[in-house]
Amino acid sequence: MAFVAVAGAAWLFWPNATETPATGIDPAAFARVLNSDADGFADADGDWQFDFPRDQGPHPDHRGEVWDLSGLLVDDRGRRYGLRLTFVRIGLAPPARQRASALAANAVMLARLVLLPEVGEGGATAQRLSRAAGGLAGAEAAPFRVWVEDWSLAQGEGDVLVLRADLDEARLLLRLTPSKPVVTDTQAGLFAAADAGADSAQGPGFHFYLQPRLTVEGRLTLGARAGTDVSVGSLADERSIPHQPTALRAPSRPASDSTGSGEPAQVSVLVEGTAWLEHAWGSVSGGLAGQRGQLSLNRFLLQLDDGTELMCLHLRRRGGGGTPIPTCLGIARDGNTRLFQRRELTLEPGNGAWSSPPDGARYPLWWRLTLPALGLDVALEPLLPQQELAPGMASGGRIWSGLVTLSGSRDGEPVTGGGRMDLSGYAVGSGT
Amino acid sequence: MRPCMLIFAPKLAVLAVLFAALMLSGCEGGGPAEATKAEPGVIPATAQRPGDAAAGYDALVNRAVVTCGLPYRAYAASTGNPAPEFELPGRRGRNAELPYAVTAFTADSGAELVTSNCLGCHAAPLNGELVIGLGNEFLDFTGDPVMAVEAAGAYVEGEVEAAEWQRWADRISAIAPWAMTDTVGANPAIALTLALMAHRDPKTLAWSDEPLMELPPTDMMPVSVPPWWNLGKKHAMFYNGEGRGDHVRYMMLASTTCTDSVAEARAIDAWFKDVRAYLATLQAPEYPYPVDAELAAAGEELFKSECKKCHGTYGTEARYPNKLVALDKVGTDPILAERAYTDGERFVRWFNASFYGEDSSSQPALGYVAPPLDGVWVTAPYLHNGSVPTLAALLDTAARPTRWRFDGDDPTYDQSVLGWSFRRLAQGREQFASLDEQKWVYDTTRPGFGNQGHDFGDVLNGDERRALLEYLKTL
Numbered sequence: 001m002a003f004v005a006v007a008g009a010a011w012l013f014w015p016n017a018t019e020t021p022a023t024g025i026d027p028a029a030f031a032r033v034l035n036s037d038a039d040g041f042a043d044a045d046g047d048w049q050f051d052f053p054r055d056q057g058p059h060p061d062h063r064g065e066v067w068d069l070s071g072l073l074v075d076d077r078g079r080r081y082g083l084r085l086t087f088v089r090i091g092l093a094p095p096a097r098q099r100a101s102a103l104a105a106n107a108v109m110l111a112r113l114v115l116l117p118e119v120g121e122g123g124a125t126a127q128r129l130s131r132a133a134g135g136l137a138g139a140e141a142a143p144f145r146v147w148v149e150d151w152s153l154a155q156g157e158g159d160v161l162v163l164r165a166d167l168d169e170a171r172l173l174l175r176l177t178p179s180k181p182v183v184t185d186t187q188a189g190l191f192a193a194a195d196a197g198a199d200s201a202q203g204p205g206f207h208f209y210l211q212p213r214l215t216v217e218g219r220l221t222l223g224a225r226a227g228t229d230v231s232v233g234s235l236a237d238e239r240s241i242p243h244q245p246t247a248l249r250a251p252s253r254p255a256s257d258s259t260g261s262g263e264p265a266q267v268s269v270l271v272e273g274t275a276w277l278e279h280a281w282g283s284v285s286g287g288l289a290g291q292r293g294q295l296s297l298n299r300f301l302l303q304l305d306d307g308t309e310l311m312c313l314h315l316r317r318r319g320g321g322g323t324p325i326p327t328c329l330g331i332a333r334d335g336n337t338r339l340f341q342r343r344e345l346t347l348e349p350g351n352g353a354w355s356s357p358p359d360g361a362r363y364p365l366w367w368r369l370t371l372p373a374l375g376l377d378v379a380l381e382p383l384l385p386q387q388e389l390a391p392g393m394a395s396g397g398r399i400w401s402g403l404v405t406l407s408g409s410r411d412g413e414p415v416t417g418g419g420r421m422d423l424s425g426y427a428v429g430s431g432t
Numbered sequence: 433m434r435p436c437m438l439i440f441a442p443k444l445a446v447l448a449v450l451f452a453a454l455m456l457s458g459c460e461g462g463g464p465a466e467a468t469k470a471e472p473g474v475i476p477a478t479a480q481r482p483g484d485a486a487a488g489y490d491a492l493v494n495r496a497v498v499t500c501g502l503p504y505r506a507y508a509a510s511t512g513n514p515a516p517e518f519e520l521p522g523r524r525g526r527n528a529e530l531p532y533a534v535t536a537f538t539a540d541s542g543a544e545l546v547t548s549n550c551l552g553c554h555a556a557p558l559n560g561e562l563v564i565g566l567g568n569e570f571l572d573f574t575g576d577p578v579m580a581v582e583a584a585g586a587y588v589e590g591e592v593e594a595a596e597w598q599r600w601a602d603r604i605s606a607i608a609p610w611a612m613t614d615t616v617g618a619n620p621a622i623a624l625t626l627a628l629m630a631h632r633d634p635k636t637l638a639w640s641d642e643p644l645m646e647l648p649p650t651d652m653m654p655v656s657v658p659p660w661w662n663l664g665k666k667h668a669m670f671y672n673g674e675g676r677g678d679h680v681r682y683m684m685l686a687s688t689t690c691t692d693s694v695a696e697a698r699a700i701d702a703w704f705k706d707v708r709a710y711l712a713t714l715q716a717p718e719y720p721y722p723v724d725a726e727l728a729a730a731g732e733e734l735f736k737s738e739c740k741k742c743h744g745t746y747g748t749e750a751r752y753p754n755k756l757v758a759l760d761k762v763g764t765d766p767i768l769a770e771r772a773y774t775d776g777e778r779f780v781r782w783f784n785a786s787f788y789g790e791d792s793s794s795q796p797a798l799g800y801v802a803p804p805l806d807g808v809w810v811t812a813p814y815l816h817n818g819s820v821p822t823l824a825a826l827l828d829t830a831a832r833p834t835r836w837r838f839d840g841d842d843p844t845y846d847q848s849v850l851g852w853s854f855r856r857l858a859q860g861r862e863q864f865a866s867l868d869e870q871k872w873v874y875d876t877t878r879p880g881f882g883n884q885g886h887d888f889g890d891v892l893n894g895d896e897r898r899a900l901l902e903y904l905k906t907l
Contacts, residue, residue, distance in 0.1 A: 293585050293587050293588045294585035294586070295583070315586075317582070319594070322582055323582060327579075341576060341579065
């Protein structure tokens with residue numbers, strides 16, 4: 001019997017969730033609009049036998065799928081950027097009912113890209129939606145590729161991933177090299193309670209793995225019409241991506257637009273950093289929701305510069321009161337995982353809060369995490385406060401989902417890092 | 433015998449939380465309520481209120497003594513609504529669909545709730561059947577109940593059910609530190625009941641979120657769940673015999689979780705006297721394996737010379753002396769009794785001043801009751817703290833393991849030593865990295881976990897001990 005045990009021992013997401021994901025895109029809402037029918041799609045409860053690279057690619061038997069990449073980049077002049085690229089696949093018909101024509105759309109792909117400089121101009125946020133037909137958008141397994149128009153994440157040499165994205169304001173060409181093995185839901189004990197065992201009738205509704213650390217290097221071009229400027233078009237060629245880390249340390253020369261057209265100058269810079277990739281498939285309304293029943297969920301994905309990562313959840317009552325429940329999964333340098341539960345850590349907001357301009361909704365953006373077993377005591381702060389998702393982006397309620405930096409100490413030594421924070425349930429009317 | 437321990441499901445102890453017994457202790461004067469301490473010796477009889485045993489059984493399996501709980505819909509969604517594993521005759525309506533350890537009821541708000549019941553601790557599977565009254569010695573209370581009850585909120589919808597869930601979750605959270613142990617089989621009933629008392633006005637039974645008196649210590653003493661079938665013989669409840677007077681009010685102390693007025697408590701009392709009447713009819717299960725009658729007869733003679741004085745006689749001339757044996761005589765781990773006697777006066781005062789103490793009084797003593805031995809073969813592990821895994825070891829101190837664990841979570845019965853099969857361990861908890869392994873280690877070097885005392889069997893030689901064990905199978 002698994003009475004609430006999913007939570008008790010090892011709960012990192014809503015088990016068997018029914019609400020909408022906090023990924024910044026709402027597959028459930030799109031699925032409804034598309035009149036997509038869940039009938040015939042596979043059930044994502046139960047164990048999954050992970051097999052890579054197969055599982056990097058799409059799972060068309062399942063109705064919904066998300067590839068969600070987050071990262072913190074720094075350019076060769078020390079300017080920091082937050083990066084977020086999310087691809088969502090919504091199946092329109094299960095494989096048994098799919099049409100064979102190349103022009104027939106059996107899925108719809110959505111993508112959202114955020115580039116967020118810590119200071120100054122040059123940020124970009126954009127979304128794209130396309131039918132997975134005629135090569136416009138799609139996801140493939142061998143070699144791995146997921147794309148919507150000219151935004152893509154694809155396998156390069158070996159296990160390197162290549163990210164390309166052209167925007168009006170920016171162009172990105174990045175190499176992402178895994179530096180750790182992936183962590184799967186079963187490995188991490190994310191859903192299986194210690195006691196749930198075979199009697200458990202409730203799965204999380206989706207399968208999930210995390211690539212906890214990707215080393216990023218590449219080129220970022222900023223400026224008007226960056227995505228269409230011929231002078232930087234060659235960057236789209238993978239061969240131009242710097243392969244040698246030393247190249248990143250060499251100051252790059254800004255590639256100025258000298259056409260004299262009056263357009264703002266374009267700047268092309270080398271960037272490096274770290275990122276991580278989450279990949280989940282199953283129910284489109286699966287367990288990434290920010291709110292469910294009487295509870296709200298905050299998520300933290302943190303990378304420490306000492307090579308460890310933490311994936312934390314913070315549950316609290318929607319109506320206030322009660323005892324908030326923090327849980328963290330620690331991923332050590334060697335890839336081993338360890339779950340830390342409520343009484344082994346503290347994860348609490350500080351006094352400061354940021355008021356969202358539309359209605360003054362107050363988000364606690366400054367947090368403190370202590371984890372005595374790891375000798376860890378760190379403070380989290382937003383890269384920028386303005387990372388609330390616009391109303392309508394997440395139908396389950398407005399959320400704050402953005403990049404954070406962290407600083408503090410580990411075993412008495414200074415430690416820094418970055419990551420992502422998703423905060424749910426703080427905006428008025430965000431309840432369900 | 434102790435009041436209902438209520439938990440959700442045997443192996444699931446995450447939720448295991450709801451209730452139980454209490455350990456009341458001596459009042460050293462100054463309080464408004466009378467309190468006395470008892471001396472070792474014979475415990476006098478007190479007339480118990482009559483009740484309808486059949487009605488009591490029906491109430492036991494269908495009514496809720498814990499009057500708050502998780503809304504049924506949330507229960508069903510979060511558990512997958514498992515079918516009952518064992519047949520429990522007489523369960524009606526929704527209860528017929530539920531595992532034996534939980535009970536459904538409709539609250540005044542109209543919400544259907546599911547809550548823990550007495551059987552969670554006081555019933556256990558034996559050879560494929562559920563035995564009512566057999567204490568479950570494999571319950572795992574090491575999980576954090578706060579995580580479980582708060583997380584259950586993810587499945588709760590609607591204002592009425594949300595309010596019910598919140599009330600239940602608040603109560604459980606308030607006593608969570610006392611509802612946990614660190615060792616499988618160790619039962620937290622005593623401490624969590626004391627913690628509940630600390631949150632209630634004894635006169636009105638009104639709940640206070642802030643404790644109204646000092647809470648009990650959180651370093652919990654392990655307690656084994658005693659069998660119900662001895663109830664009819666015993667004059668006092670609890671290992672230290674402190675439960676004097678009317679027994680019903682002790683048995684229904686689980687109601688202190690959510691019963692917030694004297695009127696509500698009185699309504700429960702009205703049917704709980706029937707439950708007591710039913711419990712008094714319970715008989716111990718018979719030893720299901722072969723018995724050497726000749727050897728047992730020899731053992732009976734030894735029993736009469738060595739054991740009868742404290743544990744009584746059995747068979748056609750059954751007599752139970754109701755003796756409270758002084759700590760220095762029995763020699764078993766003294767901490768449970770000492771703590772109740774020395775440090776618990778506020779709880780005894782609370783009990784005696786409350787509705788629950790109207791016809792009962794708490795009289796802790798520096799000793800332990802020598803229990804009736806009916807069905808003793810099946811009540812392993814032994815002593816009040818469950819520190820001795822087998823009857824053979826109970827009769828031979830040299831055979832007692834210092835550190836041990838059950839042989840898996842569903843060990844077989846070992847007929848050669850009379851107990852659940854176990855493994856001796858060379859080291860304690862520290863040898864294991866994970867809590868999931870540590871929790872199985874019973875370490876008798878820890879305070880309250882001691883396996884010393886009751887060394888009366890050490891005078892026996894091997895043949896005599898075998899004969900005595902054979903006789904004990906027949907009780």
